[in-house]
Structure formats: C-alpha cells, structure tokens
Amino acid sequence: MEKMKIFFGLVLSLLFVSPSAFLLNDRRLGASTFPSLQAEKLIRQLNLFPKEDVNLVDGRQSAPLLAGTGKRIVEKRINLLRESGGGVSVEDLGHHAGYYKLPHSHDAKMFYFFFESRNSKKDPVVIWLTGGPGCSSELAVFYENGPFSIADNMSLVWNEHGWDKASNLLYVDQPTGTGFSYTSDKRDIRHNENGVSNDLYDFLQAFFEEHPKLAENDFYITGESYAGHYIPAFAARVHNGNKAKEGIHINLKGFAIGNGLTDPGVQYKAYPDYALDMGIINKSQYNRISKIIPVCELAIKLCGTDGTLSCLASYFVCNSVFSSIIAIAGDINYYDIRKKCVGSLCYDFSNMEKFLNDKSVREAIGVGDIEFVSCSPTVYQAMLVDWMRNLEVGIPGLLEDGVKLLVYAGEYDLICNWLGNSRWVHAMEWSGQKDFVASPEIPFEVDGSEAGVLKTNGPLSFLKVHDSGHMVPMDQPKAALAMLRRWMEGSLSEVPAGSGKLVAEM
Numbered sequence: 001m002e003k004m005k006i007f008f009g010l011v012l013s014l015l016f017v018s019p020s021a022f023l024l025n026d027r028r029l030g031a032s033t034f035p036s037l038q039a040e041k042l043i044r045q046l047n048l049f050p051k052e053d054v055n056l057v058d059g060r061q062s063a064p065l066l067a068g069t070g071k072r073i074v075e076k077r078i079n080l081l082r083e084s085g086g087g088v089s090v091e092d093l094g095h096h097a098g099y100y101k102l103p104h105s106h107d108a109k110m111f112y113f114f115f116e117s118r119n120s121k122k123d124p125v126v127i128w129l130t131g132g133p134g135c136s137s138e139l140a141v142f143y144e145n146g147p148f149s150i151a152d153n154m155s156l157v158w159n160e161h162g163w164d165k166a167s168n169l170l171y172v173d174q175p176t177g178t179g180f181s182y183t184s185d186k187r188d189i190r191h192n193e194n195g196v197s198n199d200l201y202d203f204l205q206a207f208f209e210e211h212p213k214l215a216e217n218d219f220y221i222t223g224e225s226y227a228g229h230y231i232p233a234f235a236a237r238v239h240n241g242n243k244a245k246e247g248i249h250i251n252l253k254g255f256a257i258g259n260g261l262t263d264p265g266v267q268y269k270a271y272p273d274y275a276l277d278m279g280i281i282n283k284s285q286y287n288r289i290s291k292i293i294p295v296c297e298l299a300i301k302l303c304g305t306d307g308t309l310s311c312l313a314s315y316f317v318c319n320s321v322f323s324s325i326i327a328i329a330g331d332i333n334y335y336d337i338r339k340k341c342v343g344s345l346c347y348d349f350s351n352m353e354k355f356l357n358d359k360s361v362r363e364a365i366g367v368g369d370i371e372f373v374s375c376s377p378t379v380y381q382a383m384l385v386d387w388m389r390n391l392e393v394g395i396p397g398l399l400e401d402g403v404k405l406l407v408y409a410g411e412y413d414l415i416c417n418w419l420g421n422s423r424w425v426h427a428m429e430w431s432g433q434k435d436f437v438a439s440p441e442i443p444f445e446v447d448g449s450e451a452g453v454l455k456t457n458g459p460l461s462f463l464k465v466h467d468s469g470h471m472v473p474m475d476q477p478k479a480a481l482a483m484l485r486r487w488m489e490g491s492l493s494e495v496p497a498g499s500g501k502l503v504a505e506m
C-alpha cells in the first residue's frame, strides 16, 4: 500500500508537466530538468560537444549527396584514409557513405557508412547500431569496430580488429536527428521502437535493392547499450517482414546485443546487487537503495510494453536507483568502474567530432553543411517513453524460429552490467530455457587465454567479457572480433584443444 502511495504521488506530480512540452521543448524547460541533465552529462562524459542538439534543418537545406538526384538512396565511394591525410593510398577500399530518404516520414534522411569486407564479398552483412538513445554510430566506427581509428595526429590508421575483416559492415545514424541523419520536420523525431524498427527495415530494403548480391549473404544485427532496445525490435521487424513476404527476403541469421538495456525490470533490480558485489556501495547503502526497487518494479509493470505517461513515470522512479548509486560512487566512470571520470569526462571521443567537422571530410562523404550531432539530447528525451519498455518479450519467437541471439557484456560496466543481462537471459521463457540454464559455463578462449566466460545452448548464447567496460570492441578488440567471427560461424562454444576446464559459477 505504502509503495502504491509513493508511486501515485510521483505520477501525480508528473501529470503537471505536459508530456508533449516535456518531450519536444527541452529548451523551454531548461537544463535543470533531470533528463536533459542526464543527456548532457552523458554527452559531456564522452567529451562530445555537438553544436546542435538535434539535426533539424531548414526545409531548403539538404546534403549535397542527395541534392537534385530525385533518388531515394544515394551512395558514394569514399576514401577516408586519403581525406585524413595520413593513410596509405589504396585504390579501392570498397567504402561508401550514403543517404536514404525515409519513406514513412515527412522529410527524414538517414545517413550511413558501408564498408565492404576486407576479406570477402561473400561475408555476412552486419549492421551496427550505437545507443544513447541519440548517439551516432560513428562512435563505433572510429573507437570500436570500424575499419580504422583516429590517431592523435588526426590521421586514420587501420584497425587490425575491425569487424569489416569478417563482414560487410553497415553503420546507420538513427533515430532521425542523430549523427548526420536529419529532417526539416520535427514530427519525424521517433518516440518508440515501432518508429525505429520500421525506419531501419525500410532502409535495409532499399540497401539490398541497391546491392542485390549482398542480399544473398547472411545478415546479422549488432549494437550496444540502448540498442538493447533497438536490436530485438529490428530483428522482429525483419523476421515479420520475411514471414509476410514483404519486399526483399533478408537472410536474418542472428542478432547480438553488447552491454544492452533490454529488460529494464530485471536490469534495474540488478543495479544494487552489482554495485554491492563490486564494492561500490556497502550493505547499509544497499539496503536503503533496495527500498526503491519494489516501487520501480510496480512502475515498470504499469508501463508494460506500450504505455506512455506511465513509462515516463517509471523512468523517473527507476532512475533514482541508479542515481543513488552514482551519488555514492562519486566520480566513478559508470561505463567502466575501474576508471575515474577525469574532470567531468569519462572518455575523450572529441577527435571524432573534429574529424567529421573537417571540410574535406564533409565534402568527401557528401554531407555539406549538415551538422554532425554526435549525441542528441532531443532524441534522447524523445525516447524516454520507450526507455522502460521490456524488449525481451519479442525474443522467444525469434529463438523458436532458429534466429540466434548473442548477449555479451564487458564485466566492469555498471550502467548495463553483465549481472542484469545474465539474469534476463536466464529468466527468458522459451522452449530451450531449461537446457540453456543447465548448460555449463565454459571459458571463451582467444589465443590461448581466457577472454570471457560463455554459456550457450541452441540459438542462445551469453558471454561475459573479461577486462572490459561498456564498449567491448574498444576495450577488447581482438576478443570482440573473434567473438563475432565464431558466433557467425556457429563455433562460439568450441573450446580450443587442451582447455576443457569448467569455470566457477558467474
């Protein structure tokens, strides 16, 4: 009863804030509101300072790549190594930048990079989605698993462990307003996974129409963090499209979520447990913070899978769990608890903004005067009603139809920690649940040393990655590429000879 009272008190106080004003006019509400503070903190911690907070352009403005073509999708060959002035001169890298006019929008244009495999055109097509919500996938291109990274002198150098060594690799800036993706109409800003997954599906159809040979290859969806929401929704959208014989058949073989937020009910409850286990909080602090959990769980229940105002309410209620831990932890980097945030910055990704704001780079990729919005507070806030929704619910149907799922998590990430991810994966009800739960944990070995702990059965795998924070391909690039390769080949669980030992319970 007491928790009902607290909860409805919170909901009532929220009702006085009109949700539409709240969602779209963050400027009017000012930076003192909690979500915009959260969004700004997120962006500052990555040392990003986008000039605009969302990519809304004047209606007359469009990226040069699209201008006057009348085409729905326009793609251009690029050589970023040359633009950066540092790289070797390679004739044809098979690198492309493109724009796609989203059909189910008023005026939205989606930006993407497409890097052909360095290995074979027959390699699977892999799409990567960065989270936020509202952060550009270029973060992954230049700091995680793209073909190259940015050296201190601002020139690009090949990434030995880029995922383009095993796949034809796509990075999309989405939802609309993020990265180089833009619109002139703010009605195109998305608020839920329906909008997000339909846009991605439309894009994929157009992409495969442009590249019919690639449509014959296997296809995998990957990504990180808030993409723990996007990925299951997108996978289900593709699978449903295939079943309904909509458009081009897409050879969806699997989807992989890295340090994601997928089932908030389970994952928010895991925050105090993880924080206690890792010595971030002590037992009395744990007991105090845990009192919020039942209220948070109730709030999430009211949000369900498609609420709106109740979902917003649950965001506020549940995030007090996280913010209470952070208040105790102080200047900890919540993407990697081994690290401190120096100043207000946890990471320094500013070279990406510098690089993508360079005039010759902009000309090369066809974006002209379109701003690069590395992380968009407006997109972040627009997606708050989506935050607490449970995206686990669509996954069993995919597993039953043989679509593979890999959930992996760097062990030192707090914000989307491995414990919460492991719990929802184990709790998920599907025909293989019992067998999965009963499966042994085996070492995931890369070059003879244990890079993680793996549990796998049938189409479902869970991998806890050692010595890594939130961004696994950045912290453990070699292990991340091995993981992708072996997962796609179906050999993830093959224990290299001579190392059959079991490891302790996670």
Ligand SMILES: *[C@@H]1O[C@H](CO)[C@@H](O)[C@H](O)[C@H]1NC(C)=O
Pocket (backbone or CB within 6 Å): 085, 086, 151, 152, 153, 154, 155, 157
């Ligand atoms: C920039 O740094 C990279 C990596 O350290 C190096 O390989 C390259 O030669 C440097 N380029 C220039 C122009 O100094």
Ligand SMILES: *[C@@H]1O[C@H](CO)[C@@H](O)[C@H](O)[C@H]1NC(C)=O
Pocket (backbone or CB within 6 Å): 282, 283, 284, 285
């Ligand atoms: C937990 O930490 C707080 C703040 O440092 C301290 O006051 C409290 O006594 C500690 N409790 C336990 C059980 O260690």
